[in-house]
Amino acid sequence: MKAWWRRFGVRGVFWRQSLRFAVMNTPIWVEPIVHGTSAFFFLMAGPVRRGVMLNLRAIIPGSNAATNFCRAWRVFWNFAWTIADAARYRHLRTLPDWEFVGLEYFEELCARPGGAIILTAHMGSYDLGAELFAETTDRRMVMVRAPEVDPATREYEESAQRDAGVEGLKIDFNTKASDLAFDLLASVQNGDIVAIQGDRVTPGIASYPATLFGHRTEFPAGPFALAMAARVPIYPLFILRTGRRRYRLLTCRPIEVRRTSRHRDEDLQNAINAWSAQLEQVIREGWFQWFAFDPFSPELAA
């Protein structure tokens, strides 16, 4: 793809710039109408839409294509609001309302003396949640995220993050497992909280097999290996959008990844199975905001 045209691709920088423009210029009463433009992307982005529909077929057994088409629209609608809220926070520092569920685990996470790992999914707003966490606690957070594919988009995002950086929040990109592993281990041992998305494997990252909604899939091995090496718990934590400018921070019972036998893989597999069960439960209740735009299992794509 030619460079000038690449900026208009799905992952192109033009859309990020447009989002910033919209956030800076849209009166509140035009917002719902502007969000209607997500219908354009919904209709144009065929492969992405089909990916969501395939996932929905697995999440909601017995569902038909026509209903899942409408459900997929709801996923796009939620995604549009979520990225707008994240952009609004980044550029204008406008916070939404928050509801905390599993507060006892959240407080435990904030109060524990050593480091910890937050394992989350592509649900609601990962960025918003991490920035809220960094602003409301005195804990330092290291947020791991997949790098942008498009170089111009990557440059734009990194520049925006530099400009609107939140104190106590560091963002690392997981390009290669070996690049980050030692840094993250040092961070956790230093008492930092490391946040990782554990529902999608980036190419080049080590993974472990798992089952989600009865289908074979893979989860990143990194968070579990890191928890075992650093001897810290994993807190499953989800940011769920519950309405206009309203989010729920759901913190679940921590998963302990302990070495109990000579078989390291078995111990890791137990933790991955616990994560899989937790993730499945949360997605089942909040399928409309699981932003997995590719089929989560090769069985679904076949």
Next chain:
Amino acid sequence: MRIARPQAAVAWVPSRHRYALFRLIAYLRLASGADGPHGDRGWRPDVDLGANAIVLAIDRDQSSVEAYTVCVLVWMTVSAFFAAVLSSTLVLPAAIALAIPIAALTLTLSMVMTGLVVTPVLHAVGLPRGADNIAPATMVMLIAVTLAASYFATLSTWVRIPAWLFLGAVAFNGVAAIVLFVVRQRVRAAEARCVA
């Protein structure tokens, strides 16, 4: 970051609303305690705090009811204007069906044009720059709709009804702004009781 104390009826903090009419309604609810211990949209902070805590942000654009009410009012008003224009060549039901998406498209494009052209010109002639352009964009777009409503209100066809409704809402908002100005000390005191 300003955070409202969850035990108060913070959903009705006037600062969580943008337009005077909604700010006044919020103040009246807050002052009368009509909302009781219940929070916004089903939240019951006094009951749920043990298991769930809430953090309500103090931001002028936080009220969903306000955002959607004004959205529907403006969208339907502009749709009525387009329907009136189109009805000279189409039958009324077809004109209305066509006018609704045209109005949505027009409002979206107006936002883009206001952001790209109008507000830079306003800044160039001396309008102070803020963190964003939302206030000038709102002002420009609402003035445009008000001017259009003033024109359509003078016609003798059905379109004068939505035009007058819109103008009436603008007038009510103006009156509410005056009332709020008069009771501004009391509003501040009421807010101070429930905003951290």
